[in-house]
Amino acid sequence: MTISRMLSTIVLVSAFMAAVSMMGCSRDEPSVGLFLYNEADPYIKEFAKQIMEESGPVFTPVQYDAGNSQLIQNEQLEGLLVRNPALVIVNPVDRLSSHSVLRKLQAAGIPGIFFNREPLAGDLALWEKSYYVGAKAEQSGQLQAQLVMQLFGGEPENLNGYDRNDDGRIQAIILKGEQGHQDAEIRTREVLRSFEAAGFIVEVLALEIANWNRDEAYAKMGPLLKDYRNNVELVVSNNDAMALGAISMMRQTGMFQDSNRNGRIDRSDELWIPVVGIDGLKEAEGSIAEGYLYGTVKNDSLSMAKAIVELSGILLGHIDPSMARYPVEDGTYIWIDYRPFISEQ
Template sequence: MTPKMMMTASMLALGLGAGAVHAQDDPVKIGMAAYGLNAEFMQLWSAAGEKHPAVQSGMVELTVFDGRYDALVQQDQFETMITQGYDAIVFAPMDVEAGATAVQLAVEAGIPVVGSNARVNSDQLTSYVGSDDVEAGYLEAKAVLDKMNCEGDVVIIEGPIGQSGEIQRGEGNEKALAECPDVEILERQTANWSRAEAQSLMENWLTSHGNDIRGVIAQNDEMALGAIEAIRAAGMDVDNFAIAGVDGVTDALNAVKEGRMDSILQDGEAQALGAIDVAIKAVRPDYEPMSDIWKQYPDMPWNGGADSEYNVPWTPVTAENVDALLAARQ
C-alpha cells in the first residue's frame, strides 16, 4: 500500500470519509475541480455550477477548486476534499492518466467522482457528463478544409499534451484531414489552451512559412483567437486564412459574427449542471434533477442518473444562431 493509500485508509478508520459523516438533512458538500480557471470556458463551466438550483437553494454547498493547469495541484486538492469530508466531487481533469490517481483516492475514501468536460482514464467514475471531442475535432477541421476546398497547407495548434481534449480533438482533426490527402500539415504544436501562447506560435510560423499557410486548426477558441492576433500583427489579411476553434467563448462568437473564424459551441453550462445533478443523486438516491438541461436536450435522457455517460451535443456556431448565443451571455 502506498503512503497516500495508507493516509486514505487512516481517514476512513477515523470516520473522515464522506459516507461516514453525511446526514440526510445536511447540505451536500460538493467540490468542483476545474483543471484551470485562467480562460473563459472553465470560468463559464464553474459559474454554471454555482448557479445550479440545488446550490442556490442551499441543498448543496459547492466549492470550486482552480487546478492551475497542473495534475499534481489537482491531486492535492482531492486530498484536501477527502480530509474535509466532501460528499462528492465533479472533476474536470488536467491529465487523462494522472487524474486517475486522484479518482482512486476519492473513491477509496467513499466519495463518488463524476467526470465532466475532460476525460480521465479510470473505470471508477460514477458517471461522465461531457461532449464528444472526436466529433468536435472533426467538425472544426472540416470547416477549415471546406473553406480551403481541400487545397493548400495547414497548421494545427494543439491543446495541452496528455489532456483528453488534445488527444480526442486530434483524432477528429486527423479524420477530417484524411478526406483531403493533398493538404499538408506544415506545423503542429501545443499552445496549452492559451491565447498568448498560440499568438507566439503563429508569429513564428508566419515567419517560417508566410503565405504557404492557408488554414489554422486550433483545438480551442482561445488559440484560434491568438492565431488571428498574430496574423493581424504581421500585417496580413485574416480573410486569406481559414481558421476554426472549439468552445464558443464570447470573443470567438464575435469573431464568427464578423466572419473571421468558425467555432463549435461546447455547452459547458449543461456539462456542469448535469454533472452536479448526477453527483447529488450519488449521495441522495431519492434526488430528482433540478436543472433544466434534461428538457433542453431530450436526446440525452436522465435515466435516473444511472448512465455511465451523458453526451451533451455540440452546436456549430453560424450566422443564423450567433446573435442568440451572444444574447444568452448577457
C-alpha cells in the same frame, strides 16, 4: 469561600472559551466540492461559473482551484474528503492521477463526477459511483473539419475561391494543444482523418504546439507567418484561445481587412483566411461576429453544467432519477454533443 468561587469562575471561563472555539469549528460542512484544474483557463472559469449558476437552487458547491497542479488538487481533495462531503465534482489536472483519486473515493464511499478531462475507463470502473460528463473528443475534430469543408464548397474536387492558390489542396497550419495530450492528439487526428475520409487533400504546412495557450500561439504564429503568410489557406486550432492568439498575430501582419467598410471583416478579401477553433469561448463568439474567427466547435459547457448539476441533484437525492433529461450511459457516462458555431455571411 473566595478561593473556591475563584476556581469555579476560572473553570467556567475556560469552559466557555472551549465552547466558543468548538462552535467556531462546527460551521456548516461543505457537502459538495467543485475541483477545477485551473481557473486561469477561461473555458474552465466560464464552465465553473455555469455550474455555480445552475446549481444555485439545488446545492452550493465549494470551489477549489488547483492552479494546474495535481499536487495542489490532491491536497484540496484530501482536505475536503476528511470532512466527509456528500459529493465531489472533479476536473482533474492529470487524468491518470484520477486512478488514485477514484480509489480514494471508493475507500471513502463518496460519489464523484468527473468532467473536462476523462479518466481512463478502467479507472472509472473501479468505483461504481463515479461518473464522467463530457463530450467525445473525436466529435470536435470531426465537426471542425465539416465547418472547413463547408466553407471550401463541400466538394473536394472543386474547391471554391478560398483555395487561394487554386491548386486543389488546402495548405494548413495546425496549432496543437499539448504534445501527448489526449484531447490534442484526438482533435488533431480526427480533423485530419475527416478531411481524408471526405477526400479533401490538406497539406500541413506546419504543426505547432502552443499548449492551449493564447500568448504562446500568438508568439509562435509570428515565425510561421514569416514562412507561410502567402501560402496558408487555413488555420486549425485545437482550441479557441490559441485561435484567438493566432488571429492577433495575423492582424498584426495586416491580415483581416474591412475592405468594403461595412464594419465587418470581409471574407472575400485576399488576406482573409479561415481560422477554426474549438470550445466556443465568449470571446471567440465575439470574434466570429466581427468576422475574424471563421468558426468554432462549441464545447457545450452550458449543457454539461446542466448535466453535472442534474446528476449531482440525483446523487444528493434532490432530484428524481426518472425525471433526468441527461441519460447516464453504461452507468457512468453522460455525453454532451459538440455544436458547430459559425457566423453566416
